[in-house]
Amino acid sequence: MTLQVLAIDDSRTMRNLLSATLSVAGYRVSLAEDGEDGLAKFDESDPDVVITDINMPRLDGFGFIEAARSRARSRVVPILVLTTESAPELKARAREAGASGWIVKPFDEEKLVWAIERVAATGGSS
Amino acid sequence: MEDIALETRKTFLEVVAFRVANQDFCFDLKSVREIRGWTETTILPKAQPYVKGVINLRGSVVPVVDLSERLGLGATDPGPRHVIIITVLGNQTVGLLAELVSDILTVAETDIQPIPDMIDETVRKFISGVLVMDDRMIRKMELSTIIASDGRGLG
């Protein structure tokens, strides 16, 4: 089973990099450009994992996670926070909102995949 | 043994042979893009006399050089039987006006001989050697000298 990953970032460059990196790593990818857009895609694409930026217009990453967590779902979808900030208080806030884990930018493919593997069952990936 | 070694080292090239002012010339086929019949040109003001003007080659503006005049053998009065050899040198496409294209020949580089004394002084600076085929003497033309003499292009 190929995992469906939803990546949310307001930077086009980041979206492109995420999309390419995740696709190369074998995931199916959908993209959103801010929290609001992310919520719409979240409902629409029913992702297995979400990767979200924090600093975004309209609805930021924290807001997105809180809103996503309030959605009635049969399972709790893992959400990874993608951020340049590794400050403990930001992690704490993300955790409080319901984040599963975090990826500190800049990421490489290994790092990204390893983070996903720690929150989502990647099935027959071997 | 030596002969065989020489034989294998022989390199061949294809040349287009054509006639200008009743003399036979040729140059490397690799430089030729196509050969087309004469079409009326648009005259370029203040051009060298041997620049006959420009033609439309599928949307590109291509100048046409009267080879005869360029070689100092007199101006051509072009008619429907004349041909324009479209050549490419570097990034530049130029049409060359000739009387007719006679052959495409495969020759060994070793067949190209030094320019004999009997060749015209005016023509001499545009050719790099001669080929003797049957009873014909074919002058091998250096395109670069035709198109860019004195580094001043066609002007």
Add this chain to the structure above:
Amino acid sequence: MTVDRDEFRESFFEECDELLEAMHDGFDRLSGQQDDEETMHAVFRAVHSIKGGAGAFGLNHLVRFAHHFETALDKVRSGKLDLDDELLDLFRQCGDNLSDLVGAAREGGDTPCPGTGTLNERLDDVLGTDGHVEDPEEPEFEPVVLDFGDFDLPGDDSGMSIRFTALPGLFKSGNDPVVLFAALEKLGTVEVTADLADIGDLDSLEPGVCAIRWTIDYSGNATEEEVREVFEFVEDLCTLEIEVKSPGLPDLDAEVPDLPADLLPSVASLDPVKADGATLDKGARPKERSGAKQDQDDRKPGGTIRVDLEKIDKLINLVGELVIKEAMLAQSIADLGPPSESEISVGFESLKALAGEIQEGVMAIRAQPVKPMFQRMARIVREAASATGKKVRFVTNGEYTEVDKTVVERLVDPLTHMIRNAVDHGLEKSEARVAAGKPAEGTVTLSAAHRSGRVMIDISDDGGGINRDRVRQIAVERGLINESDSLSPSEIENLLFLPGFSSASEVSELSGRGVGLDVVRSEIHRLGGRVSIQSDPGEGTTFSISLPLTLAVLEGMIIQVAGQTMVVPISAIQETLQPKSAAIHDIATGGRLVRNRDGLVPIIDVGEFFGFRSEPRDLDPHVLLLIESDDSHRYALVVDEIQDQRQVVIKSLETNYQQIDGIAAATILGDGRIALIIDPDNIVRGSGAKMAGDLNLQLAV
């Protein structure tokens, strides 16, 4: 397969342009109203995104400065720092520097720009830090690569016993013990045992509380740290005890060869990870996956796509061909002479309309708003203002006006020069302004608009206007005009465009020596544009530039001269005249003039200019095209016949030939033949010697 980030470099820099634009926009808005929270957030995000992207491409200088800058912006954003004029000015300078760093990085040099050091110090002052405080943040941006290659080294095998209990929050956070065990399995072999002892009756089960405790036997070559990393995301949501069973026990596998398969530890039936029955080898995590075929549709980002400029230009060329073919077809149809309501005529008309729309659409792809260029000019204004010590307000209008990409690019230099000129020479010093009853702060306005198929760009200042007496005096000193010449105000102003003219009495450092308005004029001219000046003493000066929308086609008048078909750009033609012998005057030096309105206009025969013929004695059967040259003088070009007026596709002559005096380019007409496009200004200048006296002659009448 790995991702080649270079592919994304260009799109990163394109995004940087947009982000920098948003940032500069934000500063403009902030200078108006200081408490705009959302704008501050937007500026912060722009800088933040640049930093994030720069990190991905290893542009460390850019990252460092952006981080420093962002930290200061964040202080303002979070209300810890007040944004006053001085701080906004510093931010603008930081913004400019960020633009420079991005520019340098784009050119391949991720190097600190000259101003970076000073700005860093000033940011430190604002932040109350001394630079070193920032250092701990920096390692964050060093890419952290997990080197799994090491795991392949033999002899590092170790065993660990891991006891794990999940706290309620673990499940709420979207984590799952099963997934964690699977991840651990990527580092080696795991055997999971569940301790169900704590599970009570169904009644006593609490939802969200996991009563199972796990013990995991791990063997593999990962370090304890690496094993802990598996649980990194849940370290606050679980209890984790790791006991290293055989620390440093070397080469067990190697020393006990050929162990029978049935002696190997079997997979516990409770192991949830082994559901698929696969036994994982210890060692590196797999890098290649099956099912890499991704759904292409899901990858589509946003509503824009990046297209190679070459592809667009190829398309534009093809559309050019289409226009030519259309003209050819029109001619053939006209030769056939079918009735206008016939199917062929009606069909051709709709084809023509369609081709026109396609052409417009394709041209629009190359069109870009002038806004980024205007923002560059904002910076020029700031720099010029600080160099001259003048206070300048910069106003832009019509920044979303779209112009061909190449035109925009080539307009940068002339505009830069004119903007500097406006600040340097146009605006008076504050004291002089106040004395003249004007606000101390001068205003420079840059506007763009579409007008009748062309783009108009105006650069105005509210300075003192052109000092005509001074201009006149300089022109006389330089021998450009005679002391006795009487010139209209507009003629005096246009003297500024003459080569070698410099209006400042002392050559200022800012505008520099050598580059004058004549260079500006010729560059604009090369773009098929025109420039003019209007000035009101005491009120200010406006430079107006008129440009074609595209460099691919032009509206042309098809003319005949000496048997040649040629094209004259409509933009150059003021009017056409049927010469009447009575209105033609011979002059002693051999030239001729035609009386038109209130003046006498020198006549130039196009046929003679190009060497096609000598000037015809009798002009009656000919037509005169009245054109105005760049320096606002009128000339009459003699041609034989006007045939048509229509759009022509511009073809370069220089690709295969060279530039010709008096010729701007070539085009292909309906009959498939090439026609040369005349450059009237160039003809006027090229006919120099004979017409040298024209200025005086014209003025004398």
